[in-house]
Amino acid sequence: MRKNISVEFTNERIIPSGGLAVVGAILGKSDFVKRCNRMKIDCNHPQRQIKNGDIMLTYIGMQCMGKPSFDAVREMDDDPDFYKDALGVCYAIPSAETLRQRLDLVGGSMRRRILDENIHMLKSNGVAPSKLPCGYAPIDMDVSPFDNSKTCKEGVSRTYKGCDGYAPMFAYIGREGCLADLELREGKRRSQKGAPEFLKETIGVCRRLTDEPLLFRLDSGNDSAENIGILMENGCHFIIKRNLRKESE
Template sequence: MDFMVNTTTERLNSTGGMALVGKILEKISFCTRTGVTKPKHPHVLKSIIGLFTQGRTRFEEIDMIRNDSFFRDSFDLRYVPAKETIRLYLEHMISERTLIDSEIETAVITLLKSTTLTPITIANRTYLPVDIDTSPMDNSKSHKEGVSRTYKQFDGYHPIFCYVGQEGYMLNTELREGKQHCQKGTPDFLKHTMDMISKLDSKAPLLFRFDGGNDSKDILSMLDKSGHFFIVKRNLRKELSEYWLAVAQGKEQSLLKMNQKRCIPEFIPEKNLHRMNLFRQ
């Protein structure tokens, strides 16, 4: 195939998508809301966001776009700070971490409220899925604080995430040490996540979904008291799988008698069984 190659006097930018990111920040009034205390160094936060949206995770990489006027204008910055400046201001921000966290959470809530969260349908019932799980990240050969051996047998972090809707929009996250067990700190994370979700004003009932690593008394108690629907994969530990198979089959027979139809144990369509641990055959 022949290709036509033309020259141009126009300036081409590999960071063209930053214009959209900047407009989104402008729309949700990131660090510009009136009547509230704002972070002292919004230009640093915006620069970090710009790096993250390009898939760059090290603040030192800001030097690659230091002289990029398009990046600067996209985020309405007077200048793109140097890596030394970002390091200095990030250290200063430690004292106002609560304020910054609040600003970011407000931005997330505002952004999610402006979009459509698609629910799922199970047995003719509609639920808004809320998925919470950890995901080890490979940071091998890194000497960053908190990097340690994960259960995946590599060195890295072990953060926890919360996603909502079929789209999987991220609602909440927390950076954790690689060696930290997935259950440690999760009850507090769940409580905070529930507080955030309540601000979304979702019309559909919530369906929380957890993996077996969070099959604990603390999590189940919180979910049950919350009044929300939930599915938690059973962690058998030392229990016999044959026992739980018998439980599931017995429950199936009970539902069969009441509804005169076969019910798949993996889902819970009967109204009296809408909050329970999920047992997989």
């Protein structure tokens, strides 16, 4: 049976990124932007009237829309007032050049603050990682290669998946899969390289998110005596897939 299609014309603005208002509201409940503005970086950066907080808010909004490319910020020029109001940007949406240069100056100096803010955001909004029927809070930790082929970005190299890109390591907690920790890594980097330090950091983050016993689930790339030792020393439970290639016959 054919159904009639009704087309209605309107003068109202239809904005596909309306969900950014929720992102801005959540970030507005914290002091994250104020702490960003107090950061001391090179005073010779362009457009000094645009504070670090506006830079971070803009890029977080782009990430939430799945558009990490700096050039994608130009899409916000179509309706700058909406994006400013939705994200809580004080002065102006930065240009792609300003965004790139300022984030280069910030570098990895804010990683610890962002991790702390992520914990605060989850807890202040009542997000409690759910546990398994056995009573453990699951943490899934693994490398997930990105395909950044045909780009010249710093750190892009051949991943074990056979493509050129990055190989970041993620750690998700709870049955919902809330992001607890993240580390950007070069594509050519082995899964286990730097994993012990990341594991220790992740344990600390997860302890702040839940009082439930922790169950780490790792792939064979992290089948390591060092990882097992760290987990046991910290009283964590674990399931690690065996890496048969590391075992002698």
